[in-house]
Amino acid sequence: MNEIRKENVKGLKPIATTKDWKLLYFQHGRPGLEESISYKGLCSHCEIRDICSIVKPKTGIWRCRYYQARTTQKTNLYENVIKQLDHTVEAIHFDKDICEILARTMNELVVHFPVRMDDGRVKVLTGYRVQHNNALGPFKGGLRFHPMVDIDEVRALATLMTWKTALVNIPFGGAKGGIQLDPADFTPEELERITRRFTFALGNNIGPEYDIPAPDVNTNPQIMAWILDTYLSTVPPHDRQACVHVVTGKPIESGGSLGRDKATGQGVVFTIEEWAKDNDYELRGATYMIQGFGNVGSWAARLMKQHGSKLIAVEDISGAISNPDGIDPDNLVEYASKNKGLISGYPKAKPIDRKTLLQTQADLFIPAALENQITADTAPLLNVKVVAEGANGPTDPDGDRVLEQRGIDVIPDILCNAGGVIVSYFEWLQNKRSELWDLNEVDGKLHRKIVNAYERVRNTAKKYGADWRTAAYIVALSRMETVYKERGIFP
Numbered sequence: 001m002n003e004i005r006k007e008n009v010k011g012l013k014p015i016a017t018t019k020d021w022k023l024l025y026f027q028h029g030r031p032g033l034e035e036s037i038s039y040k041g042l043c044s045h046c047e048i049r050d051i052c053s054i055v056k057p058k059t060g061i062w063r064c065r066y067y068q069a070r071t072t073q074k075t076n077l078y079e080n081v082i083k084q085l086d087h088t089v090e091a092i093h094f095d096k097d098i099c100e101i102l103a104r105t106m107n108e109l110v111v112h113f114p115v116r117m118d119d120g121r122v123k124v125l126t127g128y129r130v131q132h133n134n135a136l137g138p139f140k141g142g143l144r145f146h147p148m149v150d151i152d153e154v155r156a157l158a159t160l161m162t163w164k165t166a167l168v169n170i171p172f173g174g175a176k177g178g179i180q181l182d183p184a185d186f187t188p189e190e191l192e193r194i195t196r197r198f199t200f201a202l203g204n205n206i207g208p209e210y211d212i213p214a215p216d217v218n219t220n221p222q223i224m225a226w227i228l229d230t231y232l233s234t235v236p237p238h239d240r241q242a243c244v245h246v247v248t249g250k251p252i253e254s255g256g257s258l259g260r261d262k263a264t265g266q267g268v269v270f271t272i273e274e275w276a277k278d279n280d281y282e283l284r285g286a287t288y289m290i291q292g293f294g295n296v297g298s299w300a301a302r303l304m305k306q307h308g309s310k311l312i313a314v315e316d317i318s319g320a321i322s323n324p325d326g327i328d329p330d331n332l333v334e335y336a337s338k339n340k341g342l343i344s345g346y347p348k349a350k351p352i353d354r355k356t357l358l359q360t361q362a363d364l365f366i367p368a369a370l371e372n373q374i375t376a377d378t379a380p381l382l383n384v385k386v387v388a389e390g391a392n393g394p395t396d397p398d399g400d401r402v403l404e405q406r407g408i409d410v411i412p413d414i415l416c417n418a419g420g421v422i423v424s425y426f427e428w429l430q431n432k433r434s435e436l437w438d439l440n441e442v443d444g445k446l447h448r449k450i451v452n453a454y455e456r457v458r459n460t461a462k463k464y465g466a467d468w469r470t471a472a473y474i475v476a477l478s479r480m481e482t483v484y485k486e487r488g489i490f491p
């Protein structure tokens, strides 16, 4: 075993931004698919092991495996979503039969599909599409590429989509899907083949009037363009133009909508504006921190800048950074774009560990990464006035209780991050009508929809004396209940 200092390890920079790496022991390097090096010493990233494993996948990002696993540990999001459903049902004496229907997903598809890798080997991957409910319109929901994707996570996210579309009053149901993989383990060419083969495996289980995917974690407009192209290749030539709305979040040139890239972050900021008005809170000069600096987090940050608010701490998969004098979101986006999308090593902020980030005194916290981040363990650490949930399911029920006891407001996910699906609906409409709306039109319509939903949640919270998450569920579920009662149960 060779004893080495971290500075001697080529390529270690992103992961070595934490201050607590001690003298470490080189354990092994495995060339080929990935190189992996284990170190002895306390890793302030994962905070759980004295031996930490850092992995460099084919495409070359060093990261800490245990950190990734720890921060995405399953406390079963699906259980949390059903718990919240039960809680809401009790609060409003909701119809028990309809609750039985909504507590289950309608259709669940698991596909195992082979894809040829660049080195000629074949890898079999697992993909999911879960359709929770389509009483209000076609199934709608994102596709996530992540190692922790499994059937329960997809069930939970599909269910949240049903509540979200019902809450913001758009004619869609709820679905979600994904592939269990880490995109960093694959080349762009392999990712394209994976995406296309997955789309082919889904076959007619998706469709422009039936089930419409969109981007989510680790998927983007390019991936949507591959899905579109693959799907269109499977329909007769004369039907192709009529099927462009099979997927939303497409690149503009391929039928995407202006404003869809920033839509979720824009919706987050619109809801924060409403919260600030309600609470007489000045956003100019207000401080905030963000977890997750991808599509949602980075857009929310850039749009908060327009209010003169100050970003003082950020975390992503590569680590956390802070600067009490402020981090310029545009500059950080530029830096990340040249650093494989990661914030680590950003020279105008200092690296901090995750716990320090959570303890940072700020006005707002925008979780915009993954689920189950605010829990009984982490909620007591937060020193903020409001949590604006850009991510889906970032707070578990225990975390919710702690936040409530501590008087920290929550703008719940199904309201706060609904901007994405709202503008996806606009994209779908534009495709169907062969229209192109300008950005002002998209933003104006988004603003009206989300403010309207915000007001309904606020009024419902007052009427029932409920917390905001329960109020949002009440609005959504009441709409579902009305529809089921009007239509009855066949036969």
Ligand code: NAD
Pocket: 067, 068, 071, 072, 215, 216, 217, 218, 219, 264, 291, 292, 293, 294, 295, 296, 297, 315, 316, 317, 318, 368, 369, 370, 371, 390, 391, 392, 393, 417, 418, 420, 421
């Ligand atoms: P993204 O892939 O663009 O970005 C995810 C970000 O989270 C990245 O910066 C990544 O480094 C970071 N991250 C991942 N794991 C982390 C960890 N363990 N700790 C800290 N940071 C971590 O994804 P996105 O589209 O921005 O989605 C983020 C969240 O917002 C998800 O919960 C998603 O479901 C939700 N959401 C997205 C949209 C959308 O339109 N993209 C819409 C509604 C909700």
